[in-house]
Amino acid sequence: MKELNCNLNPLNLKVMKKFILTLFVVAVGYTATAQNKAKIEFKTDEIDYGDIAKGSDGLKVFEFTNTGDAPLVISKVNSSCGCTVPSWTKDPVMPGKTGKIEVKYNTNTVGPIRKTITVESNAETPMVALKIKGNVLAADGSQSVMLKGKSN
DSSP: OOOOOOOOOHHHHHHHHHHHHHHHHHHHHHHHHHSOOBOEEESOSEEEEEEEETTSOOEEEEEEEEOSSSOBOEEEEEESSTTEEEEEOOSOBOTTOEEEEEEEEOTTSOEEEEEEEEEEESBSSOEEEEEEEEEEEOTTSOOOOEETTEEO
């Protein structure tokens, strides 16, 4: 009977370790990409207030649907200015369900509205920018604004 030599030379052992490590990395990567993800889709990403009167209700609502296959969690909503206050659905939004982000703009300042609201979530696209625009008119319906003693 012939005797088998079970001694592995260091080069073969090194190649085998690299091969096993490569297989492990590929398997983990495949598993990570196959995981379910939330997906956020807004009915619109911009709301136009149009011309509104000073002091009128500045509340508008962005509605969205979770079109993914995992629960959607909104972690943070920021506005580009303190004059715009967002509030949002805090509970996870299940796949196929809807949620909302309410935006309250302070209409006591006359002039154009151009603000951005940034939404952060666990969605496939983790950051989404929403926009509001419009124009706040003075109580008499005019667009004139006093700026440091000068009128337009």
